Amino acid sequence: MIREIKRHIRTVEDFPKPGISFKDITPLLDDGPALHQAIDALSSVVEHLHYDRVVCAEARGFVFGTALAYSMKKGLILARKPNKLPGRTISAEYDLEYGTDALEAHLDSIPPGTRVLVADDLLATGGTARAMCQLVENAGGVVAGAAFMIELGYLEGRKLLEPYEVVSLINYKTPDSP
Known part of the structure; x- marks a missing residue:
C-alpha cells in the first residue's frame, strides 16, 4: 500500500x-x-493516539488535516497566517530560512485539556509543526502526537518535535531516496 x-x-x-x-x-x-x-493509511497509523481534534496549517496541511479529521470523526482546528481569522486568536512564531513567520488559531477552538493531533502533508525541518504544537499548548491543550504523509528524514525535523510521538507514512531518509 x-x-x-x-x-x-x-x-x-x-x-x-x-x-x-x-x-x-x-x-x-x-x-x-x-x-x-x-x-x-494515515488514519490507521494515528488511531492509537487518542485525540479529540486535528490541527493543520494552511495550505497543503488543510487537505490532509481535513480529510483525517473527517475520516476519524474528529474536530478540526485551522492554523492560519496572521490576521486571517475573525475571532480571538493565539499565535506562535517559527523560523524560516530567511526570517520568521507565525501561525494563529482561534483560542476557543482548543479548550483546556483538549487532546490535539498535529497534521501536515510534510515534515521537513519541523518549524511549522512545532508552531502548531505551541498553539495547542499555549491554549491549554495537549499535543497527542504529530502525523505526516511525508517525512524528509534527512532534515531531522522530528528532533524539533521531541518529546511528541511522530508518525509518517513515507520517510525519505536521504535527499536522493526513491
Whole structure:
C-alpha cells in the first residue's frame, strides 16, 4: 500500500530553488483512489493516539488535516497566517530560512485539556509543526502526537518535535531516496 501511495508522489529537482528535491503531492491529490488509500493509511497509523481534534496549517496541511479529521470523526482546528481569522486568536512564531513567520488559531477552538493531533502533508525541518504544537499548548491543550504523509528524514525535523510521538507514512531518509 505504501509503495502505491509513494508512486503518486513526484520529485521535482531544483524547485523552488537549485539544490532542492521537492516532493510534489499533486499527483496523489489528482488520483481519487490513491488519495483515499493514503488517508485511510494515515488514519490507521494515528488511531492509537487518542485525540479529540486535528490541527493543520494552511495550505497543503488543510487537505490532509481535513480529510483525517473527517475520516476519524474528529474536530478540526485551522492554523492560519496572521490576521486571517475573525475571532480571538493565539499565535506562535517559527523560523524560516530567511526570517520568521507565525501561525494563529482561534483560542476557543482548543479548550483546556483538549487532546490535539498535529497534521501536515510534510515534515521537513519541523518549524511549522512545532508552531502548531505551541498553539495547542499555549491554549491549554495537549499535543497527542504529530502525523505526516511525508517525512524528509534527512532534515531531522522530528528532533524539533521531541518529546511528541511522530508518525509518517513515507520517510525519505536521504535527499536522493526513491
